[in-house]
Amino acid sequence: MGGASREDMSQGQERAQSRAHEMDLIREAQAGSRAAFDVLVRRYEHQVLRLALHLTGSEPDAEDIYQDAFLKAFRYIGNFRFECSFYTWVYRIVTNLCLDQLRRRKTRREDHAVVLDRGGDEIDVLASVSDNRSFSNPARELDRKLLGEKIQAALTKLTPRERMVFELKHYQGLRLRTIGEILNTTEETAKNTLFRATKKLRAQLAELR
Amino acid sequence: MNCELAHERIVTAAYGELPDELAHELERHVAACPDCQKEREKVLALRVVADAHPVAEPSPNLIARARLRLDEMLDTLPPKRWYERLSERILNSFASLQAAPMAALLLALAGAGAGLLGGYEFALNRAAHAATTARSAVPVGAQIQSAPALPELANVAGISSIVRQPNSEIVAVSYNQLVPRHAEGPVDDPAIRQLLMLATEDAASPRVRNDSVALLAAECRTGHGCQPSGIREALMVALRYDRSPRVRQKALEGLEPYVADDVRVRDAVLEAVLSDSDPAIRTAAIGLLDPVDADTSVRQVLYSVSNSDQNSQIRNVSRQVLSRVPEIQ
Numbered sequence: 001m002g003g004a005s006r007e008d009m010s011q012g013q014e015r016a017q018s019r020a021h022e023m024d025l026i027r028e029a030q031a032g033s034r035a036a037f038d039v040l041v042r043r044y045e046h047q048v049l050r051l052a053l054h055l056t057g058s059e060p061d062a063e064d065i066y067q068d069a070f071l072k073a074f075r076y077i078g079n080f081r082f083e084c085s086f087y088t089w090v091y092r093i094v095t096n097l098c099l100d101q102l103r104r105r106k107t108r109r110e111d112h113a114v115v116l117d118r119g120g121d122e123i124d125v126l127a128s129v130s131d132n133r134s135f136s137n138p139a140r141e142l143d144r145k146l147l148g149e150k151i152q153a154a155l156t157k158l159t160p161r162e163r164m165v166f167e168l169k170h171y172q173g174l175r176l177r178t179i180g181e182i183l184n185t186t187e188e189t190a191k192n193t194l195f196r197a198t199k200k201l202r203a204q205l206a207e208l209r
Numbered sequence: 210m211n212c213e214l215a216h217e218r219i220v221t222a223a224y225g226e227l228p229d230e231l232a233h234e235l236e237r238h239v240a241a242c243p244d245c246q247k248e249r250e251k252v253l254a255l256r257v258v259a260d261a262h263p264v265a266e267p268s269p270n271l272i273a274r275a276r277l278r279l280d281e282m283l284d285t286l287p288p289k290r291w292y293e294r295l296s297e298r299i300l301n302s303f304a305s306l307q308a309a310p311m312a313a314l315l316l317a318l319a320g321a322g323a324g325l326l327g328g329y330e331f332a333l334n335r336a337a338h339a340a341t342t343a344r345s346a347v348p349v350g351a352q353i354q355s356a357p358a359l360p361e362l363a364n365v366a367g368i369s370s371i372v373r374q375p376n377s378e379i380v381a382v383s384y385n386q387l388v389p390r391h392a393e394g395p396v397d398d399p400a401i402r403q404l405l406m407l408a409t410e411d412a413a414s415p416r417v418r419n420d421s422v423a424l425l426a427a428e429c430r431t432g433h434g435c436q437p438s439g440i441r442e443a444l445m446v447a448l449r450y451d452r453s454p455r456v457r458q459k460a461l462e463g464l465e466p467y468v469a470d471d472v473r474v475r476d477a478v479l480e481a482v483l484s485d486s487d488p489a490i491r492t493a494a495i496g497l498l499d500p501v502d503a504d505t506s507v508r509q510v511l512y513s514v515s516n517s518d519q520n521s522q523i524r525n526v527s528r529q530v531l532s533r534v535p536e537i538q
Binding site: 017032040046054075172 | 220251259262263264266429
């Protein structure tokens with residue numbers, strides 16, 4: 001019990017130190033330091049790319065979102081006022097860019113059922129995820145791939161905002177409160193949007209049951 | 210709890226976001242409601258099914274490529290200037306005041322009030338001061354006074370006209386402070402000279418600059434003491450930087466008496482020889498170098514110009530001057 005509490009305390013101290021370090025980096029970046037900004041980019045780039053890649057299903061689009069997001073962050077880091085975490089601030093930029101992208105797609109009626117790489121070739125996302133289950137076999141893999149495509153198609157039927165809330169909650173595992181902050185709305189609205197999204201998805205995927 | 214509310218809470222609970230007290234209430238309802246039990250199964254099934262579209266980790270290639278492109282883009286951005294960072298800070302300070310609207314409002318009101326009061330007091334003082342110094346015969350919109358004291362010239366916003374009275378040393382200068390003003394006095398009056406020198410730099414009109422430089426140049430040529438009051442410097446500045454060829458020509462004429470003795474003047478004239486855009490001024494400047502006593506820099510400039518200048522007339526004139534070098538005193 002005492003050991004667990006000491007562990008919690010040391011984790012808390014580490015978090016506080018990391019946060020203080022990040023604040024120093026942000027201040028340096030605000031003063032014009034490229035090196036400090038680069039450290040911040042390295043800290044969040046993985047999450048940014050993962051979110052953009054999953055939402056857009058396209059490597060070139062994810063790369064564009066990455067560029068635009070960090071260029072915007074660099075340009076406007078002077079406006080960051082430490083009212084929220086830097087993570088939330090960066091995610092806010094990224095989600096806005098992703099929402100724009102999803103809205104453009106909605107108007108173009110583009111449905112990507114697979115992930116595209118830089119050359120426009122299809123990437124089998126499911127194949128890139130290791131499946132350690134003992135019953136894993138080619139037929140099963142094919143089923144999973146088809147299922148994944150159906151889910152992806154169902155996700156594209158959601159409104160961009162519903163899609164974003166579902167993405168951030170289900171796939172990125174963020175708290176509803178954080179999602180509300182990122183999307184400049186309340187936790188309650190995020191909760192209602194999640195409810196609507198799950199309802200629509202269930203209707204879309206009803207045939208699978 | 211009705212079923213509609215229970216359905217919403219089932220989703221929240223499925224994602225671990227339902228508070229404990231509500232979770233217990235939900236459990237009791239679901240235990241007694243077959244519809245809600247089915248609903249919960251469907252929500253949990255969706256969670257499992259949705260995981261069949263997994264989140265792919267970005268490949269190292271993608272990360273490296275994105276980084277490289279970002280670095281290139283960032284390299285092309287110009288660094289932020291100090292005033293941009295300052296304005297950001299000011300905006301941030303104002304934005305942080307939004308959190309305290311009353312404080313922001315009071316601060317804004319206090320600032321505006323202080324500004325208005327200060328401006329009003331300043332204008333009153335200036336008007337009172339102007340009234341005491343103005344002469345009785347005041348033309349519409351302008352206040353005439355004899356040459357003002359030097360400290361009063363600190364706030365001159367611009368010179369609007371310079372007129373020399375015929376056959377006289379008296380010069381009339383119209384200038385702007387808070388109100389239009391007019392001063393008269395002899396050219397060698399320090400205040401008039403100060404106004405004339407201001408006119409060489411500040412006047413928006415080439416005519417005013419030309420008048421002021423012509424008067425100052427005449428003062429220098431007649432040997433009325435150009436050095437202590439900085440007239441020589443003003444003429445050198447006009448020769449180097451004035452946009453009007455006429456003004457530069459006048460400045461050059463004013464500097465003529467000092468070419469032989471003052472190295473700074475000689476340098477300004479040499480610069481004019483090398484780089485003035487007007488060939489007439491360059492020719493005149495070469496002519497001024499005649500009496501210079503074998504100054505090596507003068508000879509170098511003349512030699513360079515005589516050999517490589519694009520203008521044949523300039524080359525000829527400089528050759529003529531160079532040919533007289535042994536005769537130069």
